[in-house]
Amino acid sequence: MNAIxxxxxxxxxxxxxxxxxxxxxDHHIDPNSEQxxxxxxxxxxxxxxxxxxxxxxxxxxxxxxxxxxxxxxxGTGIYKRGSxxxxxxxxxxxxxxxxxxxxxxPDEECWRDMSLTPGPRYAAANNLDxxxxxCKGAEIxxxxxxxxxxxxxxxxxxxxxxxxxxxxLTLGGNxxxxxxxxxxxxxxxxxxxxxxxxxxxxxxxRSNQISNFDAIEHLVTVFLTKLAKVATDxxxxxxxxxxxxxxxxxxxxxxxINRWEADWIDDQCHTLNQRIKSAVDSVKAAxxxxxxxxxxxxxxxxxxxxxxxxxxxxxxxxxxxxxxxSDASFHPSKKGYEAYYSAFKxxx
Numbered sequence: 001m002n003a004i005x006x007x008x009x010x011x012x013x014x015x016x017x018x019x020x021x022x023x024x025x026d027h028h029i030d031p032n033s034e035q036x037x038x039x040x041x042x043x044x045x046x047x048x049x050x051x052x053x054x055x056x057x058x059x060x061x062x063x064x065x066x067x068x069x070x071x072x073x074x075g076t077g078i079y080k081r082g083s084x085x086x087x088x089x090x091x092x093x094x095x096x097x098x099x100x101x102x103x104x105x106p107d108e109e110c111w112r113d114m115s116l117t118p119g120p121r122y123a124a125a126n127n128l129d130x131x132x133x134x135c136k137g138a139e140i141x142x143x144x145x146x147x148x149x150x151x152x153x154x155x156x157x158x159x160x161x162x163x164x165x166x167x168x169l170t171l172g173g174n175x176x177x178x179x180x181x182x183x184x185x186x187x188x189x190x191x192x193x194x195x196x197x198x199x200x201x202x203x204x205x206r207s208n209q210i211s212n213f214d215a216i217e218h219l220v221t222v223f224l225t226k227l228a229k230v231a232t233d234x235x236x237x238x239x240x241x242x243x244x245x246x247x248x249x250x251x252x253x254x255x256x257i258n259r260w261e262a263d264w265i266d267d268q269c270h271t272l273n274q275r276i277k278s279a280v281d282s283v284k285a286a287x288x289x290x291x292x293x294x295x296x297x298x299x300x301x302x303x304x305x306x307x308x309x310x311x312x313x314x315x316x317x318x319x320x321x322x323x324x325x326s327d328a329s330f331h332p333s334k335k336g337y338e339a340y341y342s343a344f345k346x347x348x
Contacts, residue, residue: 064129064157067119068146069169071136072241072340075113077331080319087112091135093149100149103137104174110135111327116337118239118344119168136327139174140219144226151230158230165234167227168344172216172276173241176268179211186211193244193265193330197256197318203264210268213275220279228287236292237347238280239340240273244315244330246304253306253317262306295347300339305330314339 067073075085082088091108092101103110114120114132123130131154133146151158157165177186187195187208196202227236245251245262257265273296280294305317314336319326332340 064131064165065119065123066131066150066165066167067117067134067169068143068150068167069134069171070138070143070174071111071134071327071331072170072173073117073119073134073168073239074111074136075117075134075337076111076136077316077328078113078116078334078337079111080321080326080328082109082111082327085111086114091137095149096152098152100145102133102142102146102149103135104139104142105137109137109327113337116334118337118341121341122166122168122344134169137174138171140171140216140223143169143171144223147223147227147230160233162231162234165231166348167231167234167236168239169237170239170241171223172220172272175212175216175219176210176272177212179207179209189268190330193257194325196261196265200256201258201261203261210271213271216272217275217279220276221282224279224283224292225286228283228290228292232287232290234291235348236290237344238276238292238294239344240276240294240296240298241269242297242301242304242315242332242336243269244304245306246302246315247306251306253308253310257306262304266304293347295343297340297343300343301332301336302339311335 071077079085087110089108090110090112091103091105092099094100112132112134114130115124117132117134120130120132122128131150133150135142135146138146157163173189176189176192178192180186189210192202192208195208199205202208224236224238243266245257245265247259247262247266250259251257251262277294277296280292284290284292301314303312304315305313307313312335313333316328316331316333318330319328
């Protein structure tokens with residue numbers, strides 16, 4: 001079945017790549033690049049609302065693979081240094097006179113890899129164009145901005161309800177918050193894992209419990225309802241998150257996190273996935289004609305940060321750049337993204 005795919009796991013400058021051919025090398029169009037030749041004018045001077053000047057972007061020609069989302073679709077974890085990624089920054093962009101924030105991060109880092117992540121890999125393997133917007137640190141609000149920007153850049157695709165398209169995405173992980181306390185405030189999941197590495201039995205602390213699963217499910221439902229309405233004729237695949245730790249016989253490989261803390265962290269991942277799936281089911285029931293599915297990756301990413309053999313890990317444990325933790329910590333490894341790709345392909 002012909003399809004265009006949107007990948008949202010929870011990045012820009014807007015990046016578009018054509019599938020490689022024998023006569024033309026694989027490339028990415030960067031709106032900040034002098035080599036762009038005006039295909040995307042981020043600051044059109046004549047008419048900020050006129051998108052017809054963007055040529056190929058305003059021409060509906062079917063089949064694209066579109067990646068939206070956060071760090072688990074941007075490719076964060078493939079390298080431990082931001083400079084190694086195809087796009088290190090790009091978390092804020094101006095297009096048509098309007099600024100779009102694509103991550104909550106003030107440093108605007110995205111860490112985008114546009115060859116080893118599922119969307120671009122599927123596009124290259126099937127001779128399709130890849131559109132890539134996923135950005136690390138994106139919360140659901142910023143993923144909604146990614147979708148808004150996408151529809152502005154591709155008005156005719158929007159008009160055609162993204163016919164024969166595929167959306168692939170992850171979302172919700174960056175919205176997780178712990179119970180607020182006067183001394184600490186609310187923690188994000190990454191901050192919570194750091195907290196657990198610095199304390200003993202962090203899972204027993206009331207202040208460390210995730211307190212906003214109801215709010216996350218509501219936000220996911222609202223976003224996916226919007227996506228179902230604007231991409232009615234697309235395939236939409238929402239990939240779940242892996243269990244990050246998977247201690248099995250223990251977790252001696254992860255500094256200061258014990259078996260029970262690791263199990264508890266995985267329980268939070270599982271609860272988040274259940275809430276995302278519930279939102280998907282709700283939207284699917286309200287829009288039964290839309291091809292939307294939640295894709296569990298539990299049977300694909302089976303070796304977490306606690307795995308004894310590092311080469312087998314689908315999720316990194318603590319990674320350092322010098323003495324500082326890298327944002328690649330507790331994110332999928334190259335092997336993990338290969339597993340994500342397998343789960344994505346199998347869902348089609």
